[in-house]
Every structure is written in structure tokens, then in C-alpha cells.
Amino acid sequence: MLKIENYINGELVAPIDQQYLDNINPATGQVYSLIPDSNAGDVEKAVKAAKDAFPDWSTCGIDTRAKLLNKIADLIDQNLEELALAESIDNGKPLSLAKSVDIPRASSNFRFYASGIQHFASEAHFMEGTAINYTKRSAVGVAGCISPWNLPLYLFSWKIAPALAAGNTVVAKPTEVTPMTAYLLSKICIEAGLPNGVLNIVHGLGHKAGQAIVEHKDVPLISFTGGTETGKKLAATAAPMFKKLSLELGGKNPNIIFADCDFDDMLKTTIRSSFANQGQICLCGSRIFIERPIYEKFKKAFVEKVEKMHVGDPLDANTKMGAVVSEPHMNKVLGYIKLAQEEGGTILCGGNQVSLQGDCAGGFFIAPTVIEGLDYQCRTNQEEIFGPVVTLTPFDSEEEVLTMANATAYGLAATIWTQDLKRAHRVAHQVKSGIVWVNCWLLRDLRTPFGGMKQSGVGREGGFEALRFFTEPQNVCIKL
Ligand code: NAD
Numbered sequence: 001m002l003k004i005e006n007y008i009n010g011e012l013v014a015p016i017d018q019q020y021l022d023n024i025n026p027a028t029g030q031v032y033s034l035i036p037d038s039n040a041g042d043v044e045k046a047v048k049a050a051k052d053a054f055p056d057w058s059t060c061g062i063d064t065r066a067k068l069l070n071k072i073a074d075l076i077d078q079n080l081e082e083l084a085l086a087e088s089i090d091n092g093k094p095l096s097l098a099k100s101v102d103i104p105r106a107s108s109n110f111r112f113y114a115s116g117i118q119h120f121a122s123e124a125h126f127m128e129g130t131a132i133n134y135t136k137r138s139a140v141g142v143a144g145c146i147s148p149w150n151l152p153l154y155l156f157s158w159k160i161a162p163a164l165a166a167g168n169t170v171v172a173k174p175t176e177v178t179p180m181t182a183y184l185l186s187k188i189c190i191e192a193g194l195p196n197g198v199l200n201i202v203h204g205l206g207h208k209a210g211q212a213i214v215e216h217k218d219v220p221l222i223s224f225t226g227g228t229e230t231g232k233k234l235a236a237t238a239a240p241m242f243k244k245l246s247l248e249l250g251g252k253n254p255n256i257i258f259a260d261c262d263f264d265d266m267l268k269t270t271i272r273s274s275f276a277n278q279g280q281i282c283l284c285g286s287r288i289f290i291e292r293p294i295y296e297k298f299k300k301a302f303v304e305k306v307e308k309m310h311v312g313d314p315l316d317a318n319t320k321m322g323a324v325v326s327e328p329h330m331n332k333v334l335g336y337i338k339l340a341q342e343e344g345g346t347i348l349c350g351g352n353q354v355s356l357q358g359d360c361a362g363g364f365f366i367a368p369t370v371i372e373g374l375d376y377q378c379r380t381n382q383e384e385i386f387g388p389v390v391t392l393t394p395f396d397s398e399e400e401v402l403t404m405a406n407a408t409a410y411g412l413a414a415t416i417w418t419q420d421l422k423r424a425h426r427v428a429h430q431v432k433s434g435i436v437w438v439n440c441w442l443l444r445d446l447r448t449p450f451g452g453m454k455q456s457g458v459g460r461e462g463g464f465e466a467l468r469f470f471t472e473p474q475n476v477c478i479k480l
Helices: 040-059 062-078 080-091 095-119 152-165 180-192 206-215 228-241 263-279 292-307 327-342 358-362 398-405 421-430 463-469
Strands: 006-008 011-013 020-025 030-036 124-127 131-139 142-146 169-173 199-201 221-225 244-248 254-257 287-291 346-349 369-372 389-395 413-417 435-438 471-479
Touching: 006 040, 006 180, 011 180, 020 080, 040 131, 040 142, 040 169, 040 199, 040 206, 062 080, 062 095, 062 152, 062 180, 080 095, 080 152, 080 180, 095 152, 095 180, 095 463, 142 152, 142 206, 152 169, 152 180, 152 221, 152 463, 169 206, 180 199, 206 228, 221 228, 228 244, 254 263, 254 398, 263 292, 263 389, 263 413, 287 292, 287 398, 292 346, 292 369, 292 389, 327 346, 327 369, 327 389, 389 398, 398 421, 413 421, 421 435, 463 471
Parallel strands: 142 169, 142 221, 169 199, 221 244, 254 287, 254 413, 287 389, 369 389, 413 435
Antiparallel strands: 006 011, 006 199, 020 030, 124 131, 131 471, 346 369
């Protein structure tokens, strides 16, 4: 059986104590490879390699760094088919999605920051007749990058690319749930000729390998994407050490639909924003609020479409809904569906595990689920489910929908559907979320700040925001 290896100091290596974890294909339920169960010793080796590589990498010049990042992007493009297949098998997502979104976006991340670092300028401030201040921005050192399972290579590269572009070296830990494409990326980095120790990838469990990275005294900055509870633990560890911390956490996003929207466009997009990647995108709109005059029309049309969605083998070209990522996650989502019923919700469609035939008989599949009749303050409407489950709630006024939309502890993304321009701005400005889409969803410009308010995160990724995070500013004041 394939054993994934760590990537440390330019080499693929086994974990020090030779311990491995099972890697399960969620569409079949079968173990298909083994993941290093790395410990603090493996992290120590990786941090040392990264620390040793830092002086050369941070001073080799942006052209050299940009060239290498572009080479990695080229190799990702050249290996699109292999990477997309690996992502689909590892995660359960439809192969078509991995091919059209995850892997192309991973190469875009490297290309974007290869270019971004060449346009990254720092500020100068003139004190008229007195002094000039200029801000020098330098790489910080060894960056710890920790990522989740829902968009494995896409989110892993979203951290690594800006960290490296800015001149940091990196110790990264992909999630233990979907480690395969990070492993393939390490092979790509070797082929691209990335100098030894510049990027190190340590596989393993969060509370063990991940925790060791966060605790390490020689890792002064941590970029983390994952759940809010994990984010709290990380922050508690990092705060007394005064580490720089970027946290991209959970969401419970509102999708606000006004009666004057372009109904067909809204309906098509709302299917995607509800169920893309089996609802396992932090940006999915899981709470759908519909203005009362079109509530029944929406409900009928939406449920009709959802019932037709094909849950199937992720490798089948017709599959729109693949497997959820793991058995524990499937059970968590099914638990929330049960809770919704206990809380008085009515299941309009779905609500059950789906059993497939053949190779996928042991897989973790859930029918896309639509629920109505719940109070906006109940647990189903407050807690992140992170699966193919949405709730429908009618509203009568802007004020009412804003109260409901803003009623959770989260504030990551919101979607607004209306043709009234003034209302679009008015509502957008009052929704407490870091990202607002009007009449669209997941339309991403990599230059824009990305991140959440409230318990959805601290700091922003994207564009120059990430380059600012991955550099340390120093002000130099020169008297005239
Ligand atoms: P998770 O928090 O369980 O794990 C994320 C990563 O943290 C994994 O690599 C894990 O091994 C590691 N980890 C766990 N405990 C750790 C510890 N004590 N120290 C260091 N590392 C540790 O999250 P998940 O289940 O993999 O991902 C799903 C969550 O991620 C959802 O809440 C989702 O909303 C969120 N997410 C947020 C964004 C965003 O941009 N805001 C994007 C994608 C996913």
C-alpha cells in the first residue's frame, strides 16, 4: 500500500518513529494509503531545515522566487489530471469539480503570488520639511501553515504561495483527512528545483504534529484555516508567545433572496452555493432567507431541482454530489439533520444517507437536504454543519432579515439577491460578514481581502493582505 512521506529538507522521508495512520477513500470506505503519524521530532527536523534555508531564500531576490513559484504552477498545470484524480479519491468531491476548480486554483495561487510579490510596494510618509519615513517590509522567518480538508490543495497553496513569495521558509501541515495532493505537491517542488528546506511538509494529526508547529519557538508566524474551536486552541497556544497569527475559521452564511431578484439566475446559483462540494465549502450559504412573496415559488422550484441532483461515484462524469469527507463527518451531518427534526423542522427533501451499489457501496453519501420551519435562533440555524444541508426561512422586511442574518457567532460570507441597487448596497453594508456577494456567489478576485468577522477569523488573506501578513514592517525615520 502506498505510504505517503514527509517532505523535509528537500527529501521525501518516513516519519522518525515509523508510525502511520490510515487514509480512507470516502467514496468506498476503504483504506487506500498510509499517512505519516509525525511527532514533535519530525516537526523539529522540518523547522531546522526551514531555519537553515531562510537566510538564502529571503535574500535570493524576488525574480528567483517568482521564477520558482511559476515553475511549480506550470508543473501543477501539467499534472492536472493526476492531481484532480488524487483530490477526488482522497476527498470524495466530484472529479469534475477537482478538475475545474481545485487544481486550476492551486496553480493560480502560485502564479498570482509569483506576480504579486513583484508588485508589492511599501509606503513612504513625508513630514513636510522635517523627515522622511519609509517602511521596510522583510520576511519574518519560518512560517507555519496549517490547512483543512475541504479544498485540500487549493487552500494549502493559498498559504504556502504568499509565504514563500514574501521570502519566508515554510513548515506546512496539510490535514490528516486529505493529505494526498500535498504529498504530490512535494514531488512537484523537488522537480521544480525548489532549494532544500524552503518548503517542508509534515503530515500527521492536528493535536500532535500541528500542535508541535504552533508551539515551536522558531516558528514566529502561523497561518491557519480550519474550524473555530481549533482556532481558539491555536490562538491560546500562540498568544503568550506573541506569534503573528492569521485565522480563517468557520461560517454559517446567510443567502438573502429578495422578491425582485432575477429568479432563474438566483435559483441556478443557489443550488451551487448550497451544495457545491457537498456543502463543504466554508462560503456555502447554508441559511437561505426568502422574501415572503416568493417563498412558496422558491421552495417548489428549489426542491424540484435538488431532488434531481445526482448523488454518485465522484469519478463518474455525471456526478454533481460526491461523498462527504469521512464517516465521522457523515455521522455529524446526519446528527444535525436529526436535531433539526427535534427542533421542529420539516425535511422537504433528502435527510438521509444514500447507499450506492458496486465499488461505492461502503461510501459516505448524504442526499442533499432542505429543511424549513425552524426558528433562526435554534442550534441547526446557529451551528456550522458543513454538509449538504440548508434551511429555508421566510422574511417580511430588510430589518427582520438583517436581524436573522447577523444572529450567529460567525461572519464569513453572505449572498444578497436583488435588482434594487440601493438596497444591495444598504443590506451589504449592514451584514456582518467579511465577504458579500451580490447577485453571484464564489466569484473570486484573488486581489481582494478574504476572511471573516466575529468568530469566522482574525486577519485577512488574499492580495497584498497576505503579503503584509507574511512580512514584518519596520519604519525608518530620516531627519531632513
Ligand atoms: P480542523 O480545525 O479540524 O482542522 C484544520 C487543520 O488544523 C488540520 O490540518 C488539523 O490537523 C489541524 N489541527 C487540529 N488541531 C490542531 C492543533 N491543536 N494545533 C494545530 N493544528 C491543529 O478543521 P477541518 O475539519 O479540517 O476543516 C473544516 C473547517 O474549516 C470548517 O469549520 C470550515 O468552515 C473551516 N474552513 C474555513 C475556511 C475559511 O477560509 N474561513 C476555509 C475552509 C474551511
